Amino acid sequence: MNIAAVAVVVPAHNEAEHIVACVRSIRVAADHVGPLPVHTVVVADACTDITAALAAREGAHTVSIDRRNVGAARAVGVLHALALLGSTSGIWLAMTDADSTVPAHWLTRQIAWARRGHDAVLGTIRLAPASQGACRYARSEHDAAYYRTRPAAEDNTAWEHPHVHGANMGVSATAYHHVGGFAPLTTSEDHDLVARLTQAGHRIARTDDHPVHTAGRPRPGRPGRSSPLPVPTSENVRAYRAPGPGRRAVSGPHPCDRGVTTSAGSGSCRSRGFRCDGHRAQRRATSAREPSEQGLRPPATPGQRHQGRAAGPSGTPPWSTSSARRAAVRHQR
Template sequence: MTAPGACAVVVPAHEEGASLTATLHSLRAAARHPEAAGVPVLLVVVADACTDGTVAVAEAAGAYVVREGFRNVGRARASGAAAALRLLAGYGDGLWLATTDADTVVPPRWLAHQLHHARQGWDCVVGTVRLAPHPLLSATTAARHDAHYFADRPPGPGAWRHPHVHGANLGVAAAPYLAAGGFPPLAHSEDRCLVAELERAGRRILRTDTCPVLTSGRVDSRAPHGFGAFLTSLANR
């Protein structure tokens, strides 16, 4: 791929005013990381069927806001990516698209990490998550999650080519993204479907655990088939 000349981060949000401030603060810090210097970063928040303070929080943080009424995370992510591609069209194939979620905090080196691997020729970077504490998340449920999540991680410091896909920690070059058809209009698993399409096309995909993001451990999920719903299923075992 072309070395990234610009980066856009797409954040779909449905009634996430309470958590979005921390997300955007972490993204702004990641955009200022010295290893990301020289690469302009556009933050795109897709306010999907929001009636709370999501839009105000996003605008206060300097994000570009796309207002939608989909109530569908796949369509929301695709809409944000389309806005980024339009606004940064001048960068052509040099645009890197990253995505995270509105209840997630990224580490300071998150964008630098993705851009580093993009420069090495990777078409897509698929990262991992860690659970943030939450009042409704019991220690038992957290332990069940970790046992499932890390079941095939090899012992020791070696690389882990993990099996997971999270829209909360994902990056892809613009050209492969468009060739794969972008995020499909699905209420869940849109991230998995995109990565599967990239795999079918023979793209270079890096699955790495070296730069995980911290995602909410809430079990009162916004999406009926989302990550919170999975935690609820673990809690009910």
């Protein structure tokens, strides 16, 4: 494919805290593909802060809508970008999220794949560092599942990962229009587009060579991004309650890592010096499991503990309390 121009589309909802870093990282990536023209379009969806003003100050084209729908926001951004460029021929559409930062070679690698005949490129993400003192349970669970299919470093094999992220994807405008573009979905609009591209027979590259750093913040129904972490719901919070004696609690990201409010407030319960309902339930469930499940030997009965052991002072049995043994010693003196 001969690339004539690139359009970067960024949906955003109240991202004043992150949009400047996002647009600046895109500008750096655009410098690496010059003199190819790159247009960045930020779609401010139902924003009540200064996201749009900050994006415009950094040189991005901005569009304001009031849909609260990430699929609709991406579609509007693509339409605006193509209207600016006046054509779909030779146009490459790159997608990211407003709370993400792209690497300097982000567009260079996507364009290289496109020139080799691919119609879409799916990249990977890296979670931004967690806030200081936050529980690391969700991050470790995410990483264990995310990298499960990645080959070992010594294999020297490219990782054709199974992931789809709206924060790191690119598609030719021709292929995009062929499958109908983004559907107005509040979540999984990226998966839906890729499924239709696959069904239509378009060539899709999956690569880990230009990962995007993104915030690991679950936001249900948030129009600005597709979260890499699970969203807390009443169902998965209840999963942490002990399911019964001798049974394991259901594993998964801990509720306090995902902004679930406890009786003492929101945030990480460990960083605030107390255990939330989820942590207490996990502890109860673990203690309710059989000793063999915990990797421990069953506790011995008093008779088993006494068997083969000498009696204590003055015939005090070895399972007596420490205070009783001390009293017996004092009596002998």
